[in-house]
Amino acid sequence: MEKQPRILVSQFMLKNRVFEVTLNRLFLTWKELNARKKRVSGSIHNTFKVGFCLAKVLHRTRGVTSGSHCVPVSEIIAVQETEVDNIQTKDEGKWQKMSQKTVETYPYAFTVFYVERARQHRWRCGNVTFFCSDGLLRQQWVQAIKEQLSLQTCRPKHLLVYINPYGGKQQGKQIYEQKVVQLFTLASISTDVIVTERANHARDHLKTEADLKKYDGIVCVGGDGMFSEVIHGLISRTQTDSGVDQNCAHEKLVQCNLRVGIIPAGSTDCICYATIGINDPVTSALHIIVGDSQALDVCSVHHNDTFLKYSVSLLGYGFYGDILADSEKKRWMGPARYDFSGIKTFLSHHYYEGTVSFQPATDILGNPRDKTKCRSGCYVCQHNGQLFSEEIRDESVEGGVSENEDEREWKVVKGKFLAINAASMSCACPRSPKGLSPAAHLADGTTDIILVRKCSRLNFLRHLLRHTSKDDQFDLTFIEVHRVRKFKFTPKYCESEDTDVKDVRKKLFSQICRDHPACSCTSVNSNWNCDGEILDHAAVEVGVHCQLIKLFARGIEEKAGV
Numbered sequence: 118m119e120k121q122p123r124i125l126v127s128q129f130m131l132k133n134r135v136f137e138v139t140l141n142r143l144f145l146t147w148k149e150l151n152a153r154k155k156r157v158s159g160s161i162h163n164t165f166k167v168g169f170c171l172a173k174v175l176h177r178t179r180g181v182t183s184g185s186h187c188v189p190v191s192e193i194i195a196v197q198e199t200e201v202d203n204i205q206t207k208d209e210g211k212w213q214k215m216s217q218k219t220v221e222t223y224p225y226a227f228t229v230f231y232v233e234r235a236r237q238h239r240w241r242c243g244n245v246t247f248f249c250s251d252g253l254l255r256q257q258w259v260q261a262i263k264e265q266l267s268l269q270t271c272r273p274k275h276l277l278v279y280i281n282p283y284g285g286k287q288q289g290k291q292i293y294e295q296k297v298v299q300l301f302t303l304a305s306i307s308t309d310v311i312v313t314e315r316a317n318h319a320r321d322h323l324k325t326e327a328d329l330k331k332y333d334g335i336v337c338v339g340g341d342g343m344f345s346e347v348i349h350g351l352i353s354r355t356q357t358d359s360g361v362d363q364n365c366a367h368e369k370l371v372q373c374n375l376r377v378g379i380i381p382a383g384s385t386d387c388i389c390y391a392t393i394g395i396n397d398p399v400t401s402a403l404h405i406i407v408g409d410s411q412a413l414d415v416c417s418v419h420h421n422d423t424f425l426k427y428s429v430s431l432l433g434y435g436f437y438g439d440i441l442a443d444s445e446k447k448r449w450m451g452p453a454r455y456d457f458s459g460i461k462t463f464l465s466h467h468y469y470e471g472t473v474s475f476q477p478a479t480d481i482l483g484n485p486r487d488k489t490k491c492r493s494g495c496y497v498c499q500h501n502g503q504l505f506s507e508e509i510r511d512e513s514v515e516g517g518v519s520e521n522e523d524e525r526e527w528k529v530v531k532g533k534f535l536a537i538n539a540a541s542m543s544c545a546c547p548r549s550p551k552g553l554s555p556a557a558h559l560a561d562g563t564t565d566i567i568l569v570r571k572c573s574r575l576n577f578l579r580h581l582l583r584h585t586s587k588d589d590q591f592d593l594t595f596i597e598v599h600r601v602r603k604f605k606f607t608p609k610y611c612e613s614e615d616t617d618v619k620d621v622r623k624k625l626f627s628q629i630c631r632d633h634p635a636c637s638c639t640s641v642n643s644n645w646n647c648d649g650e651i652l653d654h655a656a657v658e659v660g661v662h663c664q665l666i667k668l669f670a671r672g673i674e675e676k677a678g679v
């Protein structure tokens with residue numbers, strides 16, 4: 118890394134010891150001087166030049182090392198002048214232990230708040246207070262750090278916040294007020310807050326009313342359902358403003374400019390888990406404050422040229438559709454309903470007939486059986502994202518006709534399926550740490566279709582258990598996996614134009630009993646589970662829109678914690 122010129126170097130008191138503190142454009146570092154000679158007397162406030170080995174610190178980049186500590190400027194949250202009178206001189210955090218005498222000798226202090234990494238991708242707001250005897254020196258430092266922070270142009274200044282007060286354990290408002298507000302205030306972020314009054318309040322507000330030009334981002338406080346609402350509102354609004362017809366399955370959608378932050382407060386926070394690595398409100402708030410950006414692919418789902426829904430994680434027909442449909446009827450059971458419906462659905466062992474056709478994504482990097490996973494700064498996402506944007510540019514130069522796309526080969530698979538899953542991300546969650554497709558990418562413009570053909574209960578159980586074990590979950594004869602850009606599903610028992618799934622069930626009741634003689638099955642078609650919501654139609658056409666939205670996240674960091 119190129120050596121950065123120092124902006125300031127000074128000595129300050131910290132924990133009753135002298136530290137040399139250095140600021141450059143990229144890092145704030147502090148290093149104990151005379152490690153053996155702990156207590157000092159006399160003035161130490163002169164700015165001076167020393168033979169400081171910055172490279173030694175840079176290669177460690179973050180966190181505490183034996184003699185020095187280094188924080189990237191991009192992860193400094195704020196800097197404040199500190200009233201020494203207000204400092205409790207003992208036990209105020211790991212950097213604040215100062216004797217009363219030292220505080221009297223060095224009465225000018227400033228505090229730097231920064232991101233501190235803890236276990237399992239958790240972030241905390243750490244702080245360090247430097248003491249000196251010169252008020253001007255303090256002012257110079259505070260000013261210099263503030264200037265560097267003002268150069269971090271990716272940071273949001275004004276946010277629109279939607280809080281679902283009924284999501285999860287109904288703690289959304291409390292979580293926001295107790296864990297997030299003070300961090301936003303510290304980082305000088307102003308907010309307009311809307312506590313939703315009904316389902317789809319946030320979606321409708323974003324679609325039509327919200328003055329989006331005023332904001333640098335949107336925050337949703339809730340679970341995956343609330344996030345889905347927010348992105349539906351934002352994507353629809355962007356398309357309407359750009360004159361794009363969402364009902365046309367082949368339209369290229371316009372990317373959304375505003376980033377979305379998720380403060381997890383739901384019963385399922387899978388998107389947060391997949392894009393940050395943990396569902397923790399403070400961690401999410403800090404990712405918003407430092408202005409992280411993680412692109413995310415979005416699938417559009419259509420039925421007969423009518424737009425149904427967007428999906429960012431799982432589209433599941435058969436097993437996962439049936440679990441959701443059953444669990445919706447048992448909301449009174451609380452989160453236990455997912456276990457109950459899961460076991461019930463597994464035991465009922467329904468299969469569904471139909472045809473899946475898809476366009477394999479052959480010209481890109483990566484495949485679903487890779488050992489490497491999508492992580493922060495993912496090269497596969499960058500490379501493939503670039504490829505897609507070049508294709509779009511070429512098509513628009515050639516007159517907007519997506520010839521290449523139509524020419525691409527379609528593959529067709531007919532059969533009886535226990536499950537058809539399309540995973541646009543790994544779908545990892547605390548229950549299934551590897552997820553449905555461990556090597557799926559957040560932003561490579563594809564989705565992984567996993568076809569689970571009719572097999573014995575025991576084999577299906579083997580497949581399910583592999584979501585949690587080390588074994589390759591696709592290495593089974595009844596499983597196929599394909600990385601695709603588009604796919605269609607046509608159930609064997611087709612829905613007529615004006616009927617929905619329920620009507621089809623009634624109509625084909627006699628057929629059903631013939632096909633499933635051993636059980637009391639009442640369904641000929643399953644339901645699509647679209648990111649936790651049931652779709653009204655079984656026949657669908659799905660297209661992936663590469664990097665359509667952006668989150669205040671950075672993907673899962675490779676090395677967690679310090």
Ligand SMILES: Nc1ncnc2c1ncn2[C@@H]1O[C@H](COP(=O)(O)OP(=O)(O)OP(=O)(O)O)[C@@H](O)[C@H]1O
Nearest residue numbers: 284285313314315316339340341342343383384385
């Ligand atoms: N004020 C409100 N009253 C009722 N429902 C709301 C309100 N605001 C949002 N919703 C809806 O509540 C649903 C669930 O919200 P959320 O995702 O925050 O919590 P959850 O407990 O994780 O839910 P889920 O079971 O969907 O995962 C969302 O689909 C959202 O549309």
